[in-house]
């Protein structure tokens with residue numbers, strides 16, 4: 001059994017700066033205080049209590065398919081090397097040399113059995129164990145002491161290929177933590193033949209705003225008609241009224257066949273699938289057949305005849321937004337990840353995904369994946385920029401210190417609008433801010449908690 005080093009029991013130096021904050025004042029039923037987005041001390045505590053105290057998405061197994069593959073990632077501000085070691089075990093090593101603290105690995109990804117520190121050459125096996133140091137006779141003590149092995153995240157678990165990590169040794173098992181959001185992830189995967197995706201490269205954005213602004217927007221159906229007006233108009237230029245994609249947000253979106261569901265632990269999804277016509281090509285027609293895509297459709301019909309529309313659906317974006325607190329979304333065919341950089345700066349990364357042939361697609365798999373890439377270019381290029389502009393402008397607005405509150409009470413207090421179900425989940429119309437009220441309750445619970453955190457080293 002590997003030794004755990006407890007790190008959560010010293011309130012004075014880990015997040016201790018906010019020990020006296022009144023969390024109930026900062027996050028109320030209907031509003032949140034601007035400080036939760038602007039205060040560096042709160043941000044610092046979040047990097048421990050949120051990006052440490054709960055499960056954080058790290059990477060996808062398809063990014064490290066072979067033994068000794070690695071990819072560098074972050075968990076909050078901790079630089080990590082997510083590696084599949086020589087025995088096939090997935091580990092999240094701190095990308096930090098135990099000698100003087102520099103990052104060990106400066107590559108984004110690769111394949112290696114060991115990491116050699118660029119500073120003084122200490123060499124570590126990809127299990128995290130120190131293999132050797134240059135000129136060991138210069139050390140009086142035994143360098144095989146485990147304290148020189150690389151720190152690692154003590155709990156790393158995957159759900160159907162999605163790798164998450166937490167420092168919280170008391171956290172629920174990942175599948176339990178995902179709970180009622182897990183079947184949504186299953187459906188997102190299982191609509192593809194073989195029920196698998198492979199992650200491709202990413203569209204990377206950085207914005208000058210707090211990371212929560214992105215998560216607060218992840219299930220927001222209220223902004224679409226206004227913030228994404230130009231995208232809506234482009235999508236529908238040749239398609240008539242209410243025809244495509246996000247057009248159903250235009251006229252009273254709350255009466256359209258879509259809804260949001262809060263599933264607990266900060267997780268939620270917005271399901272627009274009831275809008276789909278249940279026929280081959282139904283998803284393609286609604287979500288992807290935008291101006292400029294006509295020739296792709298014609299080419300599929302020419303090449304695949306009867307099968308064309310079934311294949312086009314595989315390229316079209318899934319109309320469900322699935323959000324796992326604090327940093328993971330499945331949006332269309334993308335995996336979107338939020339990476340905090342500082343209290344007022346965040347990376348928003350959109351990983352594209354390919355479908356894997358299980359024998360049913362044959363030669364068509366290449367065409368499906370090529371078209372999937374075209375449709376994946378749509379929202380990140382034409383929609384995400386609208387959202388990011390909002391996040392940056394919110395951060396600017398919140399610098400007005402005297403005007404303290406952000407309101408999130410849409411839907412609150414209206415009888416029969418928000419439904420609490422027996423399984424503990426909550427549903428509401430698409431424009432309600434119930435999702436935000438609920439994930440901020442989870443945020444508050446985590447910020448107030450004294451989580452049982454630890455790191456681990458090989459013995």
Ligand code: FES
Pocket residue numbers: 097098099100101102117118119120121122
């Ligand atoms: S800092 Fe890594 S070997 Fe010195």
Ligand SMILES: [Fe+2]
Pocket residue numbers: 217223224227228383387
């Ligand atoms: Fe948006």
